[in-house]
Amino acid sequence: xxxxxxxxxxxxxxxxxxxxxxxxxxxxxxxxxxxxxxxxxxxxxxxxxxxxxxxxxxxxxxxxxxxxxxxxxxxxxxxxxxxxxxxxxxxxxxxxxxxxxxxxxxxxxxxxxxxxxxxxxxxxxxxxxxxxxxxxxxxxxxxxxxxxxxxxxxxxxxxxxxxxxxxxxxxxxxxxxxxxxxxxxxxxxxxxxxxxxxxxxxxxxxxxxxxxxxxxxxxxxxxxxxxxxxxxxxxxxxxxxxxxxxxxxxxxxxxxxxxxxxxxxxxxxxxxxxxxxxxxxxxxxxxxxxxxxxxxxxxxxxxxxxxxxxxxxxxxxxxxxxxxxxxxxxxxxxxxxxxxxxxxxxxxxxxxxxxxxxxxxxxxxxxxxxxxxxxxxxxxxxxxxxxxxxxxxxxxxxxxxxxxxxxxxxxxxxxx
Numbered sequence: 324x325x326x327x328x329x330x331x332x333x334x335x336x337x338x339x340x341x342x343x344x345x346x347x348x349x350x351x352x353x354x355x356x357x358x359x360x361x362x363x364x365x366x367x368x369x370x371x372x373x374x375x376x377x378x379x380x381x382x383x384x385x386x387x388x389x390x391x392x393x394x395x396x397x398x399x400x401x402x403x404x405x406x407x408x409x410x411x412x413x414x415x416x417x418x419x420x421x422x423x424x425x426x427x428x429x430x431x432x433x434x435x436x437x438x439x440x441x442x443x444x445x446x447x448x449x450x451x452x453x454x455x456x457x458x459x460x461x462x463x464x465x466x467x468x469x470x471x472x473x474x475x476x477x478x479x480x481x482x483x484x485x486x487x488x489x490x491x492x493x494x495x496x497x498x499x500x501x502x503x504x505x506x507x508x509x510x511x512x513x514x515x516x517x518x519x520x521x522x523x524x525x526x527x528x529x530x531x532x533x534x535x536x537x538x539x540x541x542x543x544x545x546x547x548x549x550x551x552x553x554x555x556x557x558x559x560x561x562x563x564x565x566x567x568x569x570x571x572x573x574x575x576x577x578x579x580x581x582x583x584x585x586x587x588x589x590x591x592x593x594x595x596x597x598x599x600x601x602x603x604x605x606x607x608x609x610x611x612x613x614x615x616x617x618x619x620x621x622x623x624x625x626x627x628x629x630x631x632x633x634x635x636x637x638x639x640x641x642x643x644x645x646x647x648x649x650x651x652x653x654x655x656x657x658x659x660x661x662x663x664x665x666x667x668x669x670x671x672x673x674x675x676x677x678x679x680x681x682x683x684x685x686x687x688x689x690x691x692x693x694x695x696x697x698x699x700x701x702x703x704x705x706x707x708x709x710x711x712x713x714x715x716x717x718x719x720x721x722x723x724x725x726x727x728x729x730x731x732x733x734x735x736x737x738x739x
Contacts, residue, residue, distance in 0.1 A: 324495045325358045327383035329375055331391035331400050332474055333366040344389040344479055351483060356497030356546055357385065367397040369406075376407045384467045385491075390474025392457040394436040401460070401471055405444045408464050412442040415449050418458045425456060444471075450486040454478045461490060468494070497546050500553040504541040504561065506571040507580060507724045511539045517567050521560075528560045537717045570733050573724065580723040581609040587730040588619040595726065596665035597623035598636055598657035600648065600674040601690065606719045621665040626657065636660050647683040649674055651691055654702035658693030669729070670695040671722050672702075677711045690718045694725050703735070 328345045335342050342364060349359045361382065365375045372391075379386045391400030405412050419441035426433040440457040443449050447469075450459035455478040462469040470487055472479045506514060511534040515522065518541075522530045528545035541564065545556035565572060574583045588595060597607045607623040610616050624636050629648055632638040638656045646652045654672050662670025675690030676682045686706070693702040705721060707714045728735050 324356075324385050324491075324497075325360055325383050326352055326385040326387060327361040327363060327379040328359060328387045328389070329363045329365060329372075329379060330389050330474070331365050331367065331372060333368075333397075335364050335390075336366050344474065344476055347476070347480060348387060348389070348483065351488060352491075353499045353501060353544070355488070355491055356495050356499045357491065367391065367399060369399045369403050372399060372403045373407060376404065380407075380467065385470065386467070387470045387472070389472050389479055392440065392459070392471060392473050394434075394439050394457075396436075398439070401442065401444060404462070404469055404471060408444065408462060408469070410462070411445045413445045414438070414441050415443045415458060416441075417451070418443070418449065418456075421452075422456050444469075448490065450482050452478055452482060453485070454481055459487065461487070496548050498548065498550040498553050499544060499546050500550065500557055501542060501544045502557050502561070503576045504543065504564065504572055505574040505576075505578060506539045506541070506568065507537070507573050507720065509539060509568060509571040514539050514541070514568060514571075518564060521563055525560065528556050530560065530564075536713075537720050570728070573727055579609075580720055580727065582613065584723050584726050584730070585610060585613045585616065585619060587727060589615070591730055593669060593730065594619055594621050594665075594667040595669045595671065596621050596661045596667040597722075598661035598670065598672040598693075599623060599625050600627055600632070600657075600672075601677045602673040602715050602719050602722075603627060605715060606671065606673065606722055609719065609723075621667045624661055624664070632657065636664070647685075649676055649683050649685050649689060649691060651702040651704060654691035654693035655695070655700045656693075658695035658702070659700045662695045668696060669726060670700075671726060673718050673722055675705075675714070675718060677714045677718075679711060688714055690714070690721075692718065692722050692725060694722075694729060696729070701735075 328348055330342050330345055334340050345362045352359050363375050365372045388400050391398045422437055422441055443460045444462045447460040447462040452458045455473055457473050459472040459482050472482050511532055515532050528543050531542045533540045543557050543560050545553040547553040573580055599606055604625045610620045626632040626636045629643050633640050637660045638653060642652045654674050657672030658670040672693035676685050676687050678687035688707040690705045690707055691702050707717045
């Protein structure tokens with residue numbers, strides 16, 4: 324079953340509201356094994372809406388409409404669809420009784436145009452609206468389905484979940500399973516290059532790359548009449564991907580790098596502390612978001628100035644004076660000292676130039692990250708780009724990825 328979602332309302336075209344309905348419906352249809360190939364937005368104009376209907380009929384066998392079911396003259400969706408199907412609009416008595424009951428209970432005067440909301444396309448399946456007045460409906464013509472629902476999300480979502488979803492499930496016999504693979508330390512173009520033959524060859528499951536902030540994701544989507552087989556297809560595709568770029572894969576779906584590191588620290592009974600200059604406490608803050616963080620995060624020191632690096636953390640002044648705060652030696656000292664002072668398994672440090680100006684003769688985006696355990700202490704130099712905020716976030720994420728790699732016995736894949 325192939326679907327097109329048609330959102331009706333001039334307010335969408337004017338940018339007054341976002342089309343969140345289409346996003347919600349697409350997510351729900353994916354779970355039902357229904358393909359969505361087009362999203363269309365049309366204003367409150369009968370001629371243009373009819374044209375949109377005809378276009379959708381040429382490329383979809385499920386047309387889903389949101390909006391345009393209200394009482395005013397510019398609510399034209401069911402009138403237009405009825406015209407396209409050469410059917411009449413009739414009054415649904417249950418909907419009319421519900422509307423009358425609403426006005427009676429609230430003590431409000433019901434204007435004549437409110438009766439319009441009880442009109443439905445003849446010979447359609449009526450979907451009750453338990454959170455509003457205008458019912459939805461499903462009409463069928465020549466094997467094609469027309470699903471009409473209100474545009475108000477608080478009315479549309481429960482109507483879809485309570486009524487439309489069950490109707491569509493009975494009509495469709497395929498399951499779609501999706502899995503998002505999350506990568507760090509590799510760019511979108513490089514990831515695609517390494518997997519290009521897999522991406523080009525796959526039609527089921529499909530492999531779709533998407534760049535996120537400082538990260539890349541791959542969405543794997545498989546379709547099969549049996550849910551278990553669809554999951555097996557995803558597993559097979561993932562294994563092929565991991566052979567090539569598995570060391571960059573850190574998590575799945577909505578997982579974050581800090582979440583993954585938190586779980587690794589917990590599982591391995593390791594503890595961590597941070598010494599933060601340019602990140603200003605960001606890395607430690609991310610870890611405290613998880614319940615039970617005190618079992619793995621012992622503390623941290625925000626050493627933004629050289630005075631604090633020397634007096635509080637204990638970085639030797641010759642290093643600060645001769646090599647500078649933005650240096651490999653300083654990063655190593657910071658990581659080792661914070662580990663020793665906090666008594667942790669691992670110490671991580673961040674020092675660098677977030678901008679907007681150079682510091683110590685080093686370019687904006689120059690960052691040193693140190694990592695220390697009882698066996699060794701290392702530091703790594705990076706050159707990040709972007710805004711001050713982006714450089715700081717990228718630095719903190721990179722530090723977490725170094726910890727992930729160390730805890731997972733993976734090569735660090737960075738330049739010393």
